[in-house]
Amino acid sequence: MEKPLMYYRNNVGGTTVLLETLADLRQIPFIFSSSCVTYGIPKKLPITEDHPQRPINPYGYSKLFVERILADIGRASGLPWVSLRYFNASGADPSGDIGEVHDPEPHLIPNILAAARDGKAVSINGTDYDTPDGTCVRDYVHVLDIADAHLRALEYLLAKGESCSLNLANSQGHSVKEVIAAAERVCGCTIPANVAPRRPGDPAILIGAADRARNLLGWVPTRSDLETQIADAWNWMRCQSCVRTGATCEA
DSSP states (O other), X not given: OOOHHHHIIIIIIIHHHXXXXXXXXXXXXXXXXXXXXXXXXXXXXXXXXXXXXXXXXXXXXXXXXXXXXXXXXXXXXXXXXXXXXXXXXXXXXXXXXXXXXXXXXOXXXXXXXXXXXXXXXXXXXXXXXXXXXXXXXEOEEEHHHHHHHHHHHHHXXXXXOOOEEEEEOOSOOEEHHHHHHHHHHHHTSOOXXXXXOOOTTOOSEEOBOOHHHHHHHOOOOXXXXXXXXXXXXXXXHXXXXXXXXXXXXXX
Protein backbone atom coordinates (compact mmCIF):
# COMPACT_ATOMS: atom_id res chain seq x y z
CA MET A 1 0.00 0.00 0.00
CA GLU A 2 2.93 2.34 0.68
CA LYS A 3 4.95 1.54 -2.47
CA PRO A 4 2.45 0.65 -5.21
CA LEU A 5 4.76 1.55 -8.10
CA MET A 6 7.30 -1.03 -6.93
CA TYR A 7 4.69 -3.79 -7.27
CA TYR A 8 3.43 -2.60 -10.63
CA ARG A 9 7.00 -2.26 -11.93
CA ASN A 10 8.12 -5.69 -10.71
CA ASN A 11 4.97 -7.77 -11.13
CA VAL A 12 3.49 -6.18 -14.25
CA GLY A 13 6.39 -4.45 -15.99
CA GLY A 14 8.94 -7.18 -15.38
CA THR A 15 6.54 -9.98 -16.32
CA THR A 16 5.55 -8.16 -19.52
CA VAL A 17 9.20 -7.99 -20.61
CA LEU A 18 9.59 -11.72 -19.99
CA LEU A 19 6.38 -12.55 -21.85
CA GLU A 20 7.46 -10.49 -24.86
CA THR A 21 10.24 -13.02 -25.33
CA LEU A 22 8.21 -16.13 -24.53
CA ALA A 23 5.33 -15.16 -26.80
CA ASP A 24 7.60 -15.51 -29.82
CA LEU A 25 8.42 -19.09 -28.77
CA ARG A 26 4.71 -19.94 -28.56
CA GLN A 27 4.83 -23.40 -27.00
CA ILE A 28 6.94 -22.76 -23.91
CA PRO A 29 4.62 -23.52 -20.93
CA PHE A 30 4.30 -20.62 -18.51
CA ILE A 31 3.44 -21.19 -14.83
CA PHE A 32 2.49 -17.96 -13.09
CA SER A 33 2.59 -17.41 -9.33
CA SER A 34 -0.63 -15.50 -8.80
CA SER A 35 -2.46 -14.88 -5.53
CA CYS A 36 -5.76 -15.22 -3.74
CA VAL A 37 -5.67 -11.47 -3.10
CA THR A 38 -6.94 -10.99 -6.65
CA TYR A 39 -10.38 -11.88 -5.24
CA GLY A 40 -10.48 -8.97 -2.79
CA ILE A 41 -13.24 -9.15 -0.17
CA PRO A 42 -14.86 -12.58 -0.58
CA LYS A 43 -18.58 -12.70 -1.29
CA LYS A 44 -18.73 -16.41 -0.45
CA LEU A 45 -16.50 -18.98 1.24
CA PRO A 46 -14.65 -21.03 0.35
CA ILE A 47 -13.48 -19.00 -2.64
CA THR A 48 -13.67 -20.77 -6.00
CA GLU A 49 -11.94 -19.75 -9.21
CA ASP A 50 -15.12 -18.25 -10.65
CA HIS A 51 -15.42 -15.80 -7.76
CA PRO A 52 -15.30 -12.16 -8.98
CA GLN A 53 -11.78 -10.73 -8.92
CA ARG A 54 -11.94 -7.33 -7.24
CA PRO A 55 -8.61 -6.61 -5.53
CA ILE A 56 -8.40 -4.07 -2.74
CA ASN A 57 -4.64 -3.43 -2.85
CA PRO A 58 -1.92 -2.78 -5.47
CA TYR A 59 -0.38 -6.23 -5.00
CA GLY A 60 -3.68 -7.89 -5.91
CA TYR A 61 -4.18 -5.61 -8.91
CA SER A 62 -0.66 -6.34 -10.15
CA LYS A 63 -1.31 -10.10 -10.07
CA LEU A 64 -4.71 -9.70 -11.73
CA PHE A 65 -3.22 -7.58 -14.53
CA VAL A 66 -0.70 -10.33 -15.32
CA GLU A 67 -3.47 -12.94 -15.38
CA ARG A 68 -5.30 -10.85 -17.95
CA ILE A 69 -2.12 -10.32 -19.96
CA LEU A 70 -1.59 -14.09 -20.01
CA ALA A 71 -5.13 -14.68 -21.28
CA ASP A 72 -4.61 -12.11 -24.05
CA ILE A 73 -1.22 -13.50 -25.08
CA GLY A 74 -2.55 -17.04 -25.00
CA ARG A 75 -5.29 -16.10 -27.44
CA ALA A 76 -2.94 -14.11 -29.66
CA SER A 77 0.11 -16.38 -29.77
CA GLY A 78 -0.93 -19.78 -28.42
CA LEU A 79 1.32 -19.48 -25.35
CA PRO A 80 0.13 -22.18 -22.88
CA TRP A 81 -0.17 -21.03 -19.27
CA VAL A 82 -1.45 -21.92 -15.85
CA SER A 83 -2.00 -19.25 -13.20
CA LEU A 84 -1.68 -20.67 -9.68
CA ARG A 85 -3.50 -18.52 -7.16
CA TYR A 86 -1.63 -19.16 -3.91
CA PHE A 87 -3.33 -18.74 -0.62
CA ASN A 88 -0.85 -18.17 2.26
CA ALA A 89 2.39 -19.97 1.45
CA SER A 90 4.38 -20.99 4.51
CA GLY A 91 6.69 -23.64 5.91
CA ALA A 92 10.17 -24.59 4.72
CA ASP A 93 12.03 -27.61 3.43
CA PRO A 94 12.01 -30.20 6.25
CA SER A 95 15.78 -30.62 5.88
CA GLY A 96 16.31 -27.10 7.20
CA ASP A 97 18.38 -26.23 4.11
CA ILE A 98 15.86 -23.99 2.33
CA GLY A 99 13.41 -21.47 3.79
CA GLU A 100 12.23 -17.90 3.55
CA VAL A 101 14.24 -14.85 4.56
CA HIS A 102 12.89 -11.36 3.96
CA ASP A 103 14.10 -8.01 5.27
CA PRO A 104 11.75 -6.65 6.38
CA GLU A 105 9.71 -9.81 6.96
CA PRO A 106 6.04 -9.29 5.99
CA HIS A 107 4.69 -12.76 6.77
CA LEU A 108 2.94 -13.83 9.95
CA ILE A 109 4.48 -17.23 10.74
CA PRO A 110 8.16 -16.16 10.42
CA ASN A 111 7.44 -13.10 12.56
CA ILE A 112 5.79 -15.24 15.25
CA LEU A 113 8.72 -17.66 15.22
CA ALA A 114 11.26 -14.82 15.34
CA ALA A 115 9.47 -13.52 18.44
CA ALA A 116 9.70 -17.00 20.01
CA ARG A 117 13.39 -17.26 19.13
CA ASP A 118 14.26 -13.79 20.44
CA GLY A 119 11.98 -13.76 23.49
CA LYS A 120 10.00 -10.79 22.18
CA ALA A 121 6.35 -10.02 21.52
CA VAL A 122 4.70 -10.42 18.12
CA SER A 123 2.32 -7.80 16.73
CA ILE A 124 -1.27 -8.64 15.82
CA ASN A 125 -2.51 -6.23 13.15
CA GLY A 126 -6.11 -5.70 14.16
CA THR A 127 -8.36 -7.55 16.59
CA ASP A 128 -11.67 -6.03 15.47
CA TYR A 129 -12.35 -7.97 12.26
CA ASP A 130 -15.64 -9.76 11.74
CA THR A 131 -14.18 -13.16 12.62
CA PRO A 132 -14.71 -15.50 15.61
CA ASP A 133 -11.81 -14.04 17.63
CA GLY A 134 -11.47 -10.66 15.89
CA THR A 135 -8.24 -11.45 14.03
CA CYS A 136 -7.73 -12.16 10.33
CA VAL A 137 -8.33 -15.70 9.11
CA ARG A 138 -6.11 -17.18 6.40
CA ASP A 139 -5.67 -20.45 4.52
CA TYR A 140 -2.08 -21.71 4.87
CA VAL A 141 -0.41 -23.98 2.28
CA HIS A 142 3.01 -25.61 2.66
CA VAL A 143 5.64 -24.54 0.13
CA LEU A 144 6.38 -28.19 -0.71
CA ASP A 145 2.75 -28.68 -1.68
CA ILE A 146 2.97 -25.53 -3.81
CA ALA A 147 6.14 -26.83 -5.47
CA ASP A 148 4.35 -30.10 -6.21
CA ALA A 149 1.51 -28.15 -7.84
CA HIS A 150 4.02 -26.36 -10.10
CA LEU A 151 5.40 -29.65 -11.36
CA ARG A 152 1.93 -31.02 -11.93
CA ALA A 153 0.89 -27.85 -13.78
CA LEU A 154 3.91 -28.18 -16.06
CA GLU A 155 3.09 -31.82 -16.80
CA TYR A 156 -0.52 -30.79 -17.45
CA LEU A 157 0.50 -28.19 -20.04
CA LEU A 158 3.03 -30.52 -21.69
CA ALA A 159 0.17 -33.00 -22.09
CA LYS A 160 -1.75 -30.25 -23.98
CA GLY A 161 -4.03 -29.28 -21.14
CA GLU A 162 -5.95 -26.04 -21.62
CA SER A 163 -4.67 -22.82 -20.07
CA CYS A 164 -6.46 -21.99 -16.83
CA SER A 165 -6.32 -20.46 -13.36
CA LEU A 166 -6.24 -22.69 -10.27
CA ASN A 167 -6.46 -22.08 -6.54
CA LEU A 168 -3.74 -23.57 -4.36
CA ALA A 169 -5.53 -23.74 -1.03
CA ASN A 170 -5.73 -26.02 2.00
CA SER A 171 -9.44 -25.18 2.40
CA GLN A 172 -9.00 -24.59 6.14
CA GLY A 173 -8.89 -21.20 7.82
CA HIS A 174 -6.82 -20.25 10.87
CA SER A 175 -6.96 -16.94 12.70
CA VAL A 176 -3.87 -15.02 13.77
CA LYS A 177 -4.51 -15.99 17.38
CA GLU A 178 -4.84 -19.66 16.37
CA VAL A 179 -1.52 -19.50 14.52
CA ILE A 180 0.17 -18.02 17.59
CA ALA A 181 -1.30 -20.79 19.77
CA ALA A 182 -0.07 -23.45 17.33
CA ALA A 183 3.40 -21.88 17.31
CA GLU A 184 3.46 -21.98 21.10
CA ARG A 185 2.76 -25.72 20.97
CA VAL A 186 5.50 -26.28 18.39
CA CYS A 187 8.11 -24.08 20.08
CA GLY A 188 7.23 -25.08 23.64
CA CYS A 189 7.07 -21.52 24.93
CA THR A 190 4.66 -18.66 25.49
CA ILE A 191 4.70 -16.03 22.74
CA PRO A 192 3.35 -12.69 23.97
CA ALA A 193 1.41 -10.53 21.54
CA ASN A 194 0.82 -6.80 21.20
CA VAL A 195 -2.18 -5.36 19.38
CA ALA A 196 -1.28 -3.07 16.49
CA PRO A 197 -3.55 -1.19 14.05
CA ARG A 198 -5.04 -2.96 11.05
CA ARG A 199 -2.93 -3.02 7.92
CA PRO A 200 -4.75 -1.31 5.04
CA GLY A 201 -5.73 -3.69 2.26
CA ASP A 202 -6.22 -6.79 4.45
CA PRO A 203 -9.46 -8.78 3.94
CA ALA A 204 -10.87 -10.33 7.11
CA ILE A 205 -11.10 -13.91 5.79
CA LEU A 206 -9.50 -15.74 2.86
CA ILE A 207 -10.23 -19.47 2.55
CA GLY A 208 -10.03 -21.21 -0.81
CA ALA A 209 -11.50 -24.21 -2.57
CA ALA A 210 -8.97 -26.30 -4.51
CA ASP A 211 -11.34 -28.73 -6.24
CA ARG A 212 -10.23 -27.63 -9.70
CA ALA A 213 -6.53 -28.24 -8.97
CA ARG A 214 -7.40 -31.64 -7.54
CA ASN A 215 -9.47 -32.58 -10.59
CA LEU A 216 -7.13 -31.24 -13.29
CA LEU A 217 -3.75 -31.88 -11.69
CA GLY A 218 -4.43 -34.61 -9.16
CA TRP A 219 -3.06 -32.19 -6.56
CA VAL A 220 -3.72 -32.88 -2.89
CA PRO A 221 -1.79 -31.03 -0.12
CA THR A 222 0.11 -33.50 2.06
CA ARG A 223 2.12 -31.25 4.44
CA SER A 224 -0.33 -28.40 4.90
CA ASP A 225 -1.69 -29.06 8.38
CA LEU A 226 -0.83 -25.92 10.34
CA GLU A 227 1.52 -27.41 12.92
CA THR A 228 3.61 -29.18 10.26
CA GLN A 229 4.04 -25.91 8.38
CA ILE A 230 5.07 -24.13 11.57
CA ALA A 231 7.39 -26.97 12.66
CA ASP A 232 9.22 -26.93 9.31
CA ALA A 233 9.56 -23.13 9.43
CA TRP A 234 10.81 -23.34 13.04
CA ASN A 235 13.36 -25.98 12.09
CA TRP A 236 14.63 -23.73 9.27
CA MET A 237 14.84 -20.70 11.55
CA ARG A 238 16.85 -22.58 14.16
CA CYS A 239 19.20 -23.91 11.49
CA GLN A 240 19.76 -20.35 10.26
CA SER A 241 20.54 -19.21 13.79
CA CYS A 242 23.20 -21.91 14.05
CA VAL A 243 24.73 -20.83 10.73
CA ARG A 244 24.98 -17.22 11.93
CA THR A 245 26.46 -18.09 15.32
CA GLY A 246 28.61 -21.03 14.27
CA ALA A 247 26.91 -23.27 16.81
CA THR A 248 26.38 -26.97 16.27
CA CYS A 249 22.91 -27.39 14.79
CA GLU A 250 20.67 -29.83 16.64
CA ALA A 251 17.47 -28.86 14.79
